[in-house]
Amino acid sequence: MNLIQKKKIAESLLKIRFFEEKLDFLFQKQKIFGTFHRCIGQEATAISFTHFLDKNEDYVISNHRNHGHYLAFKNNYNALLNELKGEDNGASGGKGGSQVICDNNFLSNGILGSTVALAAGIAFGIKQDRRKNCVMCFMGDGALGPGIVYETLNISSLFNLPIIFVVEKNDVAQTSAIKDITAGSIEERFKSFNIKTEKIKSSDVFFLLKKTKKIIEFAKKNSKPMAVIIEAKRLCAHSKGDDYRNLKISTNDEPLYFLKKELGLKEFSKIKDKAKEYVNNLAR
Secondary structure (H helix, E strand, C coil): CCCHHHHHHHHHHHHHHHHHHHHHHHCCCCCCCCCCCCCCHHHHHHHHHCCCCCCCCEEECCCCCCCCHHHHHHHHHHHHHHHCCCCCCCCCCHHHHHHCECHHHHHHCCHHHHHHHHHHHHHHHHCCCCHHHHHHHEEEEEHHCHHHHHHHHHHHHHHHCCCCEEEEEECCCCCCEHHHHHHCHHHHHHHHCCCCCEECCCCCCCCHHHHHHHHHHHHHHHHCEEEEEECCCCCCCCCCEEECCCCCCCCCCHHHHHHHHHHCCCHHHHHHHHHHHHEEEECC
8 A cells, every 4th residue: 555545544534533523513503413423443444344345336234333434435424414414415315314324335223233134135135146246244242132143144154145244342332341241252153153253453544454455355255254353442432421431542542543653743644634624614
């Protein structure tokens, strides 16, 4: 990846960060309505797992924490902001709000576990049509309780469906610690269905991009499901003010640290200012 490409990646990540940070202000000003779930701290996952997808032919299925996934995949900030405002030209015509986005090959909703079945249905269609595409299905580690998840894993493995299950592991389900509600190993749950599983711990978008290119190539070439458990801390509340964690943040938990490290402070600052200006102009 050359410097120009790295700068574009950095700008995309920073735009998502500033967009998410702006939402509290817009809510207080009554410019947007309803609840929302931000992805601050997990932007690198959204960027890296959608970057190498075919933006027209592949699919992204997301959950309630979907803004980063949508912006990284669709790059349509106006459509998302207008959806949050409830306007007709929003991503879902102003009818879905933050959680329910239906924009062609990007779909999301806030019912935990339900989206994996939707992903399997789409992947089955891809398989039937003999297309070399895949479905990227994002879920949190708090969504591993519903039975529909395991029914879907079974079907996905039996039929060799081209799905990549991305479990964003931050060790908390809203306010409950995962260790208190989920028994055993998350990786072993996927492996028990003979699904190839990889565990990654990183908030470095450039490191993750090297990984995700190979992961997407595997799913498309072999037309098989794969699971990736990505450990990346959520650096914001579950929704707005409901954060009761005793959160300990290290340098490696902050995606912006890796941008500075890779690009240098001077170049990072230029890109940061450009991204912030874009979001500020958008949200006026």
